[in-house]
Amino acid sequence: MAGILQYEFTRNALLAAMLVSIACGIVGTFIVIKKIVFISGGITHAAFGGIGLGYLLGVNPVLTAIPFSLLSALAVGIIGKRAKIGEDAAIGIVWAVGMALGILFVGLTPGYAPDLFSYLFGSILTVPFTDIIIMIVLDIIIIVTVLFLYKEFQALSFDEEFSEITGVPTETLYLLLLCLVALSIVVLIRVVGIILVIALLTIPTTIAKQFTNRLKRLIIYSIINAVVLTVIGLWLSYLFDLPSGAAIVLVLAVVFLISAFVKRLIVVRTLHA
Amino acid sequence: MKNGVIVDMQHVYFSYDDVAVLEDVNLEIQQRDFLALIGPNGGGKTTLLKLLLGMLEPDRGVVRVFGKNPRQARRLLGYLPQVFTFDFDFPISIMEVVLMGRLGKRGIGRGYTKADKAAGLEALEKVGMEDFRDSEIGKLSGGQRQRVFIARALVTEPKLLLLDEPVASIDTQWQQSFYELLHELNKNISIVMVTHDISVVSTFIDKIACVNRRLYYHGSKKEGMHKIAEMYECPVQVLAHEMPFLDEK
Structure with a gap:
């Protein structure tokens, strides 16, 4: 393992793994406890529109993905809450429209679209340093927001109706949470790709949730899970020359299965103890 | 009025x-x-x-x-909803549930004060659930949970x-x-x-x-x-x- 650290691209990859883990540990926890996994999936796919826009304008697609995913988050949130079509229909619409725009933008871009595949399926080994800087900034925004609004997000996730009655502006907070989801998606896109982002936003927390019922611990355990498992996935992909995004997701899935089994063993033990 | x-x-x-x-x-x-x-x-x-x-x-x-529009009078109200369902694994302690009743009294992004926590404890004492303040909500029985939600309604110090x-x-x-x-x-x-x-x-x-x-x-x-x-x-x-x-x- 030490040998691979001498290359800049592997150092960047490890740094990217850390930054990704902070975002998905914090935001993923709220996604899981607020049960907004599919909303997050919808925003993720809609973010592809932003990637396409980057190609069309000739700028870094990660940068254009930021406003695009933020707008998608607000669109899903507002349509889902206000229009009478229901949240799942709103997710479906924003999901498909975002992707369609992305395909359209890429189609309009003259010439060939290089690296498009890496935005869809991720490529942690080719994350450039400029993207690392963007990820650091977004991580800081996520950390600071959650530090300030920890108890509000917890209350909102537990009982939105009651929070509203106590005078908390729940709709604004909910939209803000969706914006954090959008930012975390941008952090993750480079590493696992649009199609696999949802795995990192759900699996580390789902594993941790089996072993703690404390929110702070859940966040910390999720981050640790994410760091350890993405690095293992990264290492396996380096070792066997596998696509990194897929390797990371499959490592997450296998560890989830093992953890569910271990949890069952613990429950059975305590029942018979 | x-x-x-x-x-x-x-x-x-x-x-x-x-x-x-x-x-x-x-x-x-x-x-x-x-x-x-x-x-x-x-x-x-x-x-x-x-x-x-x-x-x-x-x-x-x-x-x-x-004398006001109900939305503006909310801070004077305490509310116990009809039994509502939630994820029993939800990561929240009894004290955190009760303190939700004080959310509106704090500005957004401000932590709970000592007075809030004292009021939370007092409300839990009123419903006889103070020993459970650090427990997780999922570990309580239906009746115990209901008492916690009553405490949450009381802690707002409603009129x-x-x-x-x-x-x-x-x-x-x-x-x-x-x-x-x-x-x-x-x-x-x-x-x-x-x-x-x-x-x-x-x-x-x-x-x-x-x-x-x-x-x-x-x-x-x-x-x-x-x-x-x-x-x-x-x-x-x-x-x-x-x-x-x-x-x-």
């Missing part, structure tokens, strides 16, 4: 889509009233509470709470307490002390309670309102009992059996 009138509903109509739920409801609640809202399922009791909380807007008519079927899952032994607690609170604050438990009305409550789309009756409980029988379309004797004071007449 008229003297002593804290809730004033005038000609209130409400419907979900095309289904009329409340029609021409007029209701005045006085300071330190203890009012039971009774009526059949689907009669609009919970809807009425939600109108008072400003969670729903009436189609027609006026709702005033403490008007709105309770939606508070004793539904509480064991009879604790019910008695719960009603005594309400009786004690009623010395300073007003209480509106949705209930199916008519026997309770006889001992603790001084006013009743019968809701079944319309507000059938509102006033002191004695005359009300016969109206309830009419509304539920069940013979008065059955009710009288549970309601010893009816025979006294």
Whole structure:
């Protein structure tokens, strides 16, 4: 393992793994406890529109993905809450429209679209340093927001109706949470790709949730899970020359299965103890 | 705000889509009233509470709470919702649940103060759940959870307490002390309670309102009992059996 650290691209990859883990540990926890996994999936796919826009304008697609995913988050949130079509229909619409725009933008871009595949399926080994800087900034925004609004997000996730009655502006907070989801998606896109982002936003927390019922611990355990498992996935992909995004997701899935089994063993033990 | 009138509903109509739920409801609640809202399922009791909380807007008519628009009066209200479902694994402690009642008193992004935590503990003591303050919500029984939610309604230090079927899952032994607690609170604050438990009305409550789309009756409980029988379309004797004071007449 030490040998691979001498290359800049592997150092960047490890740094990217850390930054990704902070975002998905914090935001993923709220996604899981607020049960907004599919909303997050919808925003993720809609973010592809932003990637396409980057190609069309000739700028870094990660940068254009930021406003695009933020707008998608607000669109899903507002349509889902206000229009009478229901949240799942709103997710479906924003999901498909975002992707369609992305395909359209890429189609309009003259010439060939290089690296498009890496935005869809991720490529942690080719994350450039400029993207690392963007990820650091977004991580800081996520950390600071959650530090300030920890108890509000917890209350909102537990009982939105009651929070509203106590005078908390729940709709604004909910939209803000969706914006954090959008930012975390941008952090993750480079590493696992649009199609696999949802795995990192759900699996580390789902594993941790089996072993703690404390929110702070859940966040910390999720981050640790994410760091350890993405690095293992990264290492396996380096070792066997596998696509990194897929390797990371499959490592997450296998560890989830093992953890569910271990949890069952613990429950059975305590029942018979 | 008229003297002593804290809730004033005038000609209130409400419907979900095309289904009329409340029609021409007029209701005045006085300071330190203890009012039971009774009526059949689907009669609009919970809807009425939600109108008072400003969670729903009436189609027609006026709702005033403490002389204000209900949304602006929210900080004066304590609310216990009808049993609601949540994920039993949800990462939240009992104390954190109770402190939700203080969310509105803190600015957004501010931490709870020592006074908040003391009030949270006091509310838990009132419902006899202080030993569980660090437990997880999923580990409690249905009745214990209900007591925690009652504490959450109390910790807001409300002037008007709105309770939606508070004793539904509480064991009879604790019910008695719960009603005594309400009786004690009623010395300073007003209480509106949705209930199916008519026997309770006889001992603790001084006013009743019968809701079944319309507000059938509102006033002191004695005359009300016969109206309830009419509304539920069940013979008065059955009710009288549970309601010893009816025979006294």
